[in-house]
Amino acid sequence: MKKLLLVLLIGLISFNLVSAETVDLPVFGELEVSEMPLVLATILIATADGFNPCSIWVLLFLLGMIIHTGSRKRIALIGGTFLLVTATIYGIFIAGIITIFSFMSYIDWLIYLVVTIALIFGLVNVKDYFWYKKGISFTIPDKYKPKFFKKVRELIKKESIFALIGGTVLMAAGIAIVELPCTAGLPLVWSGIVTESGVTSFYAYLLLYIFMYLLIEIIILISVLVTLKSFKMDEFKGRALKLVGGILIIALALVLLFDRSIMYNITGVLAVMMGSIVLSITIILLDKLVFKRK
Amino acid sequence: MSFPDKYKYNKDHTWVEESNNKVTLGVIQKSIDMAGEIVFVNLPKVGDVLEIGKPYVSLESVKASVELKSPVKGRVVEVNEKVFDNPDLLNKDSFKNYIAIVKTEKVEDLLDSKKAQEYYGGKK
Numbered sequence: 558m559k560k561l562l563l564v565l566l567i568g569l570i571s572f573n574l575v576s577a578e579t580v581d582l583p584v585f586g587e588l589e590v591s592e593m594p595l596v597l598a599t600i601l602i603a604t605a606d607g608f609n610p611c612s613i614w615v616l617l618f619l620l621g622m623i624i625h626t627g628s629r630k631r632i633a634l635i636g637g638t639f640l641l642v643t644a645t646i647y648g649i650f651i652a653g654i655i656t657i658f659s660f661m662s663y664i665d666w667l668i669y670l671v672v673t674i675a676l677i678f679g680l681v682n683v684k685d686y687f688w689y690k691k692g693i694s695f696t697i698p699d700k701y702k703p704k705f706f707k708k709v710r711e712l713i714k715k716e717s718i719f720a721l722i723g724g725t726v727l728m729a730a731g732i733a734i735v736e737l738p739c740t741a742g743l744p745l746v747w748s749g750i751v752t753e754s755g756v757t758s759f760y761a762y763l764l765l766y767i768f769m770y771l772l773i774e775i776i777i778l779i780s781v782l783v784t785l786k787s788f789k790m791d792e793f794k795g796r797a798l799k800l801v802g803g804i805l806i807i808a809l810a811l812v813l814l815f816d817r818s819i820m821y822n823i824t825g826v827l828a829v830m831m832g833s834i835v836l837s838i839t840i841i842l843l844d845k846l847v848f849k850r851k
Numbered sequence: 852m853s854f855p856d857k858y859k860y861n862k863d864h865t866w867v868e869e870s871n872n873k874v875t876l877g878v879i880q881k882s883i884d885m886a887g888e889i890v891f892v893n894l895p896k897v898g899d900v901l902e903i904g905k906p907y908v909s910l911e912s913v914k915a916s917v918e919l920k921s922p923v924k925g926r927v928v929e930v931n932e933k934v935f936d937n938p939d940l941l942n943k944d945s946f947k948n949y950i951a952i953v954k955t956e957k958v959e960d961l962l963d964s965k966k967a968q969e970y971y972g973g974k975k
Contacts (some may be wrong), residue, residue: 567941618911625935699913706890706911710936787893789909792914 561585563640576675576752587786595754596708598826599762602747605805605830609698610795612643615705615732621787622709629782630708631713634727636778638773639713642729648767650737651744658752668813671749675810678742682803686840687797753813797841805833805841821833854879854968855946859961866946872974874923876947876956878910878941887914889938894930895951901925903928903959908950910941920974925955940963 609792619639655825661667680694690696705728747766753760781787808829812819819825858866864882868875883889891911901907925974930950934940940948962970 618891622891625894701890702911703890706938770934789916836855 562776565669571821594823594826595751595762596765596835598750599719599765600769601749601808601826601830602750602805603766604745604772605772605802606740606743606747607770608798609740609743609802610790610798611695611736612774613777613790614795615736615796616640616698616777617788617790618706619709620778620781621789623713624781624785624787626713627785629677629785631721632778632782632785634718634721635712636781638722640727640774640778642726644732644767644771647710647740647744647770648763650741651766652759652763654745654748656750659746662843668749668753671745672810672814675742675746675749675806678745679806679810682742682802682806684797686800686803687844689796695742695826697739699719701735707729718760742806746806746813748848749813750809753817754821758795777799792847795825797837800840801834801837801842804837805830854964854971856964858946860967860970861920863920863922864917865919866883867922867950867958869955869958872955873928873944873952874925874948874955875897876907876921876923877968878908878919878945879924879967879971880945882917883910883941883945886917887911887912889941892934892938892941892950894932894935897927897930899929901953903957909960921953921958922961923953923955925953926958928954929950955974 616636616639620636621630623635626632657669658667678695681695685694685696708724708728710733712728713723715721715724744766750763756762775790777788812825812829819829854860855866858868858875858877860866860879864879866877866879868877889912893909893911895901895907899907901921901923903922903924904920907921909916909918931949931951934950935950
């Protein structure tokens with residue numbers, strides 16, 4: 558029985574070991590075992606990127622407003638279209654970065670450029686945990702908020718399905734562009750890692766990245782569809798997510814700068830990810846318990 | 852800053868108008884002014900059961916997101932859809948534009964307009 562369950566489980570995740578040196582993965586095809594750390598790094602970085610407070614904030618408010626219509630069909634249609642469009646634009650953006658990196662060939666000054674930009678993103682995100690929206694901040698500018706809510710209000714009143722989908726596509730495209738500065742840090746570092754790894758085709762990795770990035774938002778959409786209740790992300794949760802993201806970006810930038818080989822073994826990838834999360838939790842706990850900040 | 856005599860107030864930015872076994876809930880104008888331009892009002896639903904001290908409405912302003920705590924226990928029987936469609940109504944006059952009407956089971960101790968004036972007068 559246990560054996561049968563094991564076989565079923567393996568079948569479910571379509572993870573077929575071909576030999577000790579290669580694994581057969583859906584979308585990727587046959588992969589060298591040596592490429593597994595890159596797959597793992599992609600999964601973990603994209604998952605962390607999925608917890609980006611900007612994109613979650615937009616989705617939660619969008620769904621919060623559509624729930625008001627009480628129509629699951631509208632929630633699925635607007636929510637699904639929104640995720641599809643924002644993910645497509647995000648995918649094109651990341652593909653663009655990798656293509657530019659590939660044309661430049663991966664020379665040292667490019668690494669320094671990626672590391673410098675990533676460190677700026679990371680430090681600003683960490684700063685936002687302590688001094689939210691003070692000074693430079695990679696958040697959705699406040700001036701866009703009234704327009705966003707006005708557009709959604711207009712959208713949910715549309716009767717025609719085509720008008721509804723068309724309106725959602727336009728709105729989602731606008732939002733995807735506006736929120737890019739808020740989300741660009743992790744894909745930038747990830748693009749650097751992928752380019753530097755020398756994989757011949759990055760599209761499978763990009764698909765995996767986008768899927769993992771979307772996963773949390775898909776879960777949110779499904780939860781709202783089932784429960785017809787919206788969630789709320791308060792400022793503290795947003796700041797905490799920025800801290801985790803910021804520390805992770807800094808850690809990955811430092812790995813790129815000092816020892817890229819860390820990203821080519823599974824233990825190294827896990828250590829960077831877990832280390833960043835543990836450090837973030839420690840800072841938050843210290844901040845709450847010792848410094849009593851809200 | 853004015854606190855109309857016909858209403859009572861809790862300490863969490865809500866005005867209350869009592870009539871028979873129902874109350875009308877709304878947001879104090881000073882609180883709106885402090886929060887900044889309101890761009891979205893996430894209303895309770897008709898049929899929701901409110902509990903004293905638990906959030907009953909959330910307001911999204913250009914600066915922040917605020918949840919207001921209910922001063923009453925009871926079931927929502929009506930919500931003001933106009934403020935969902937046009938949150939600017941709250942920015943203009945939140946005393947004339949209510950949030951919800953609740954069939955009450957219990958109301959917490961509230962401040963009259965004079966005490967509310969003193970309480971909120973000292974708040975920044």
